[in-house]
Amino acid sequence: MRMPLTLVVLLFSFIGLSQKKQLQFFQTDWGRQISWDAFCEKTKAAGYDGIETWFPRDKKSQNELKTALEKYDLKVGFLNGTNKSIPFKESLKQYTAHFKTLVSWNPVYINCHTGSDFFTFEQNKAFIDAANKIAKESNIPIYHETHRGRFSFNLPDTKKYLSAIPELKLNLDISHWMVVHESLLQNQDKELEEIVNRSHHIHARVGHAEGPQVNDPEAPEWKKAVERHMDIWEKVIRKQWEGKDVFTITTEFGPADYMPTLPYTQLPVADQWKANVYMMKLLKERFNID
Template identity: 45%
Template sequence: MNIKFFAPSWGNTLPFALFCKNVKEAGYDGVEMALPLEKTEKQAILDILRDFDLKFIGQYYQSFERDLSEHAKNYEKYLRHLIEAQPILVNCQTGKDYFSFEQNKHLFEIAERISKETGVKIIHETHRGKSLFAAHITQLYLTSLPNLRITLDISHWCNVHESLLADQTEAVELALHHADHIHTRIGHPEGPQVNDPRAPEWKETFETHLKWWDKIVEIHRKKGTQLTMNTEFGPATYMPVLPYTQQPVASQWEINVFMMNFLKKRYATLC
C-alpha cells in the first residue's frame, strides 16, 4: 500500500502549466479536477498533466438539475467525459440532498454500471447539498448499498451536524470502512473549513480529523489497497475573509502544501 497526494485545481488562478509546475515541485502526485467539455481545451489540460508527470483524478460536481431524468442524463454524460481521460478514479458529488433515496440510488446505479463497463473506479463524495450530505443519511445508503465506495470529506458533516460527530460514531465508523479517497480539509461545527489548521485554537479539531484519517489509513494498510488524499482547502470565500476588503485570512496554497507535507510525514512509511 502507498498513499498518493493530489492538489485541488479549485481556486487556481495561474496559467495551468505554471500551476502544474508548482504542484509537481511541491511534491504532489497529481491533480484532482473537472474537465471542460470542449475537446481541444480538455486535451490541452491532459497534455500539460502528462508533461509534468502528474496523475489525474476526475471530479464531478455538476449536480444542478431538479428533474431526475435530465439530471441522470447529464450525470452519465459527465462521467463518460471524465472517464475518456483515463483518470485513476472519478470522484462524484452525486445526487441532491432533496432527492429521495430511490432517486439517488438510481444515480449510484448509473455510476456502478459505467464503472463496470469501463473498469474505472467511480466513488461518491460526502458533500453538503448532495446525496451523502449527512452522516446518518450516508449510513442508510452504505447499509443498503454495501458496494458503494466513497470520498470522505468529513468536514461537511461537522458543519451539517454542528459537532465533531461524537454522537454519530456508528455512522462515521461505517463511512471510514467505505472510504477510498480523502479530502483532508478540516471542518468545524460552524463551518466546513477552519481559517488556518496551523493555528493553536484548532488543535482539538485537527486531532479529531487525524484520528478519523488514521483509521482509514490503517484499514487500507491491512488490506494492501490504494488510498489517495486531496488536501482541498478552498479559496475565498470558502476560506474565511476579512470584512469590507474580502481578503482571505490565509493562503490557500500554503495551507494545502502544509497539509500535504504534514500528512506525508505522518504516514511516511506508507507513502
C-alpha cells in the same frame, strides 16, 4: 538461536508488504488562476502525485491540461456532479453521459457530487447505480463524496444508502459533517465504523462545528479540530491498506470566499496553497512517508 525458515519468510513478507503501502496526494485546482502548465509545474514541485479537477469545458483548455499532465508526469482525478437545477431524468442522463468523457482519459479515480438532499431515496440511488455500473465496466474507481446538499449530507442518511447499496464507495470529506452535525463527532465513533470501512478516498480539509473550513490549519486554536480529522483519516487509510497498497488523498482547502475573508476588502485570511501543502506534510509525517 536460529529462527525457523518459515518465520523468516513470513517476516520478510510482512516487511515487503509494509514497504509497499503508499499515499498518493492530489492537489485541488479549485480557485486556480494560473495556466495549466504553471499550475502543474507548481503542483509537481510541491511534491504532489496528481491533481483533482472538473473536466475543462473547451477544447483548448483540455489540450493544455493533457499537455501539462504529461509534461510534469502528474496523475488526474476527475469530478462529476448531479445538476440539481434541471429535472431529475435530464440530470441523470447528463450525469451518466459525462462519465464517458471522463473515463476516456483513464483517470486514477472519479469523485462525484451525487444526487440532492431534496431528491427521494430512489432518485439518489439511480445516480449511484449508474455510476457503479460505469465503474464496473471501465474498471475505474468512482467515489461519492460526503457533501452538503447531496444524498450524503449527513451521517445517519448516508448509512442508509450504504446498507442498501453494497457497491457504494465513499470519498470521505468529513469536514462537511462537522458543520452539519455541529460537532467534531466526538462521541460518534461507533456510528462512523461503517463509514470508515466504505471510504476509499479522502478530501483532506479540516472543518469545525460552525463551518466546513477552518481559516488556517496551522493556527493553534484549531489543533483539536485538526487532530480529530487526522484520527478519523488514519482509521480510513489503515483500513483500506488492508486490501490495497495505495490510498489516494486530495488536499482540498478552498479559495475565498470558502476560505474566510476580511470584510470590505474580501482578502483571504490565510493562504490556500500553503494550507493544502501543510495538510499533505502532516499526513506524510503521520505515516512516516518521505
